[in-house]
Amino acid sequence: MKVNNKDFYRITSFIKQNYGVDLNQKRTVVEESLDKILLNCNFTDLDQLLNVLEKKNDEIINSKVIGLLLTNYTYFLREPSHFEILSEVILPKIYNNGNKKKGIRVWSAATSSGQEAYSILMAVLNFLKEEIRDWNVEIIATDVSQAMIKKAKAGIYQKEEVEKIPDDWLQHYFNVCIDGSYKIKDSLKEYVKFKLLNLLSDFEFEKLFQVIFLRNVLIYFDSELIEQIVDKVADFLEVGGYLFIGFTETIEIKSSKLICIQPSVYRKI
Numbered sequence: 001m002k003v004n005n006k007d008f009y010r011i012t013s014f015i016k017q018n019y020g021v022d023l024n025q026k027r028t029v030v031e032e033s034l035d036k037i038l039l040n041c042n043f044t045d046l047d048q049l050l051n052v053l054e055k056k057n058d059e060i061i062n063s064k065v066i067g068l069l070l071t072n073y074t075y076f077l078r079e080p081s082h083f084e085i086l087s088e089v090i091l092p093k094i095y096n097n098g099n100k101k102k103g104i105r106v107w108s109a110a111t112s113s114g115q116e117a118y119s120i121l122m123a124v125l126n127f128l129k130e131e132i133r134d135w136n137v138e139i140i141a142t143d144v145s146q147a148m149i150k151k152a153k154a155g156i157y158q159k160e161e162v163e164k165i166p167d168d169w170l171q172h173y174f175n176v177c178i179d180g181s182y183k184i185k186d187s188l189k190e191y192v193k194f195k196l197l198n199l200l201s202d203f204e205f206e207k208l209f210q211v212i213f214l215r216n217v218l219i220y221f222d223s224e225l226i227e228q229i230v231d232k233v234a235d236f237l238e239v240g241g242y243l244f245i246g247f248t249e250t251i252e253i254k255s256s257k258l259i260c261i262q263p264s265v266y267r268k269i
């Protein structure tokens, strides 16, 4: 659907103000998604949709719109060196640090459809093996899109989506469904809690995290917002804890709370 400049401005302003994502350079994506959005939300014209977005806080409509407009691209074990650091540096450190409470807390912020959170879980399970029983493992995985959270909770992925997972992990941590898809084992779901969370909101957590994955979402925000969000996210990281951002996010993080230890990896000071 072709949209005029005024309507394009209205829809991009709504997304920017409410979710921080700048779609100004994505006119084709927006135009291509609008037909699907109108159909999905039962609107006959764009003006109807824009009026509802601007005037009512209709969570169902908002959720359908962002589910179709925001980029959700993700895959298992994306940016493998982050998982190497997790398995070879961070987890051994937590394990050997006389962590008396035996707790591992990781936040996958902007988790999309769950692949990042389950990748973290598999790395933890593979590290702790049988000892997992003695540990309190909590992976909190959040996203602003209800549709992504629903898919993540279901934990079902097509064969091509699990290609990057090593065979032994796939066998240990997934069941094969009748239709050939792969489902994360129910017994593992207790370790991951999926929740709806807008990074622009006034979010809170009761406990701090040792590791936070905030990957491939900052690229959609402007520099001022990046600074605000990173600063707030850093408040929920333990001193010495690790923050990962996406490889391609060549962003200068200006936070007095963090030091960069290598590109895309930060520690709380």
Ligand SMILES: C[S@@+](CC[C@H](N)C(=O)[O-])C[C@H]1O[C@@H](n2cnc3c(N)ncnc32)[C@H](O)[C@@H]1O
Pocket (backbone or CB within 6 Å): 018, 019, 020, 021, 070, 071, 072, 073, 074, 075, 078, 109, 110, 111, 112, 113, 116, 142, 143, 144, 145, 148, 197, 198, 199, 200, 214, 215, 216, 217, 246
């Ligand atoms: C490209 S995916 C990244 C997924 C995963 N972190 C990765 O690196 O593969 C970006 C995700 O950010 C989410 N997102 C965008 N704006 C957000 C916001 N304001 N708050 C929380 N999540 C947001 C989108 O819904 C989408 O699922």
